[in-house]
Amino acid sequence: xxxxxxxxxxxxxxxxxxxxxxxxxxxxxxxxxxxxxxxxxxxxxxxxxxxxxxxxxxxxxxxxxxxxxxxxxxxxxxxxxxxxxxxxxxxxxxxxxxxxxxxxxxxxxxxxxxxxxxxxxxxxxxxxxxxxxxxxxxxxxxxxxxxxxxxxxxxxxxxxxx
Amino acid sequence: xxxxxxxxxxxxxxxxxxxxxxxxxxxxxxxxxxxxxxxxxxxxxxxxxxxxxxxxxxxxxxxxxxxxxxxxxxxxxxxxxxxxxxxxxxxxxxxxxxxxxxxxxxxxxxxxxxxxxxxxxxxxxxxxxxxxxxxxxxxxxxxxxxxxxxxxxxxxxxxxxx
DNA sequence: GTTCATGCAAACAATTTGCAAAATA
DNA sequence: TATTTTGCAAATTGTTTGCATGAAC
Numbered sequence: 001x002x003x004x005x006x007x008x009x010x011x012x013x014x015x016x017x018x019x020x021x022x023x024x025x026x027x028x029x030x031x032x033x034x035x036x037x038x039x040x041x042x043x044x045x046x047x048x049x050x051x052x053x054x055x056x057x058x059x060x061x062x063x064x065x066x067x068x069x070x071x072x073x074x075x076x077x078x079x080x081x082x083x084x085x086x087x088x089x090x091x092x093x094x095x096x097x098x099x100x101x102x103x104x105x106x107x108x109x110x111x112x113x114x115x116x117x118x119x120x121x122x123x124x125x126x127x128x129x130x131x132x133x134x135x136x137x138x139x140x141x142x143x144x145x146x147x148x149x150x151x152x153x154x155x156x157x158x159x160x161x162x
Numbered sequence: 163x164x165x166x167x168x169x170x171x172x173x174x175x176x177x178x179x180x181x182x183x184x185x186x187x188x189x190x191x192x193x194x195x196x197x198x199x200x201x202x203x204x205x206x207x208x209x210x211x212x213x214x215x216x217x218x219x220x221x222x223x224x225x226x227x228x229x230x231x232x233x234x235x236x237x238x239x240x241x242x243x244x245x246x247x248x249x250x251x252x253x254x255x256x257x258x259x260x261x262x263x264x265x266x267x268x269x270x271x272x273x274x275x276x277x278x279x280x281x282x283x284x285x286x287x288x289x290x291x292x293x294x295x296x297x298x299x300x301x302x303x304x305x306x307x308x309x310x311x312x313x314x315x316x317x318x319x320x321x322x323x324x
Numbered sequence: 325g326t327t328c329a330t331g332c333a334a335a336c337a338a339t340t341t342g343c344a345a346a347a348t349a
Numbered sequence: 350t351a352t353t354t355t356g357c358a359a360a361t362t363g364t365t366t367g368c369a370t371g372a373a374c
Binding site: 203 | 362363364365366372373374
Binding site for chain 1: 353354355356357358363364
């Protein structure tokens with residue numbers, strides 16, 4: 001944890017930025033909630049618990065800065081709010097999202113499935129890939145089971161009606 | 163063109179909606195600019211040329227309606243505006259985006275590269291895929307060539323300096 | 325004549341910006 | 350002291366909503 005903060009501090013300083021207390025608090029919140037996809041508002045509320053004097057604009061400015069430095073990745077799942085994900089050490093994200101259209105849950109796949117495709121892009125399209133984004137919308141395991149139960153229940157009800 | 167409008171008209175009517183003149187004008191703009199990814203504002207301005215009395219809210223409502231009917235797909239490229247893409251006949255979009263981070267251009271790949279991956283999701287993750295989205299960020303062919311020219315020029319300048 | 329759709333203006337939500345004050349190198 | 354950074358409030362942007370009017374079956 002401390003090591004990762006130190007690293008981010010150096011990334012900031014190498015570009016002439018400082019790791020102020022507010023920025024550090026923001027980074028800590030991101031580290032502590034690494035598995036989530038927090039919105040700026042989410043981050044703001046969590047940071048406020050530790051540093052109540054912080055302003056929302058500062059959080060936005062910090063997240064934008066971290067995004068430029070590729071410390072976080074700004075994601076957009078189409079719900080009108082930007083979400084921020086800490087990036088791994090390689091500054092490239094190799095994970096994909098499974099978004100359930102029924103319950104809204106989101107699962108991550110921590111593998112990169114696109115290596116062969118990126119090679120093909122380079123060769124066939126002369127396009128140099130820097131980053132990618134792969135999301136799937138669908139029905140998650142959990143909702144699919146519930147759906148099945150509901151169908152069975154409906155069937156019983158139908159039979160009872162007759 | 164007329165055939166496609168007729169089809170959309172039937173899709174609307176089958177759900178109890180009408181193809182009003184405003185909606186038709188909106189659909190025509192989408193058809194005429196099928197290769198672009200228009201924002202609501204873009205559509206509004208183009209529709210206004212034909213039907214100046216139309217309101218922006220109507221355009222938003224129409225696009226939202228078409229999205230629900232899966233006539234268009236609402237896309238979000240992270241620039242803060244929703245964009246709308248006409249869907250193909252199969253109501254599923256099988257194309258991917260190459261977004262150049264240098265010039266902002268966007269190229270479409272009209273193939274589906276994800277079939278095998280979706281099968282794997284079904285089997286390994288028990289996730290039923292309804293739709294997907296695959297974007298690549300990188301440097302397009304054009305910018306890469308320009309970059310190379312610029313580097314060569316810089317090299318010459320360096321030599322001149324010495 | 326009831327239902328559906330429109331245009332306008334106001335409301336809204338997420339984000340950005342201006343600026344004076346505070347912190348830091 | 351010169352430069353960043355902050356907090357606050359106001360401004361901006363994209364989008365949605367309320368409502369009275371108008372059109373369509």
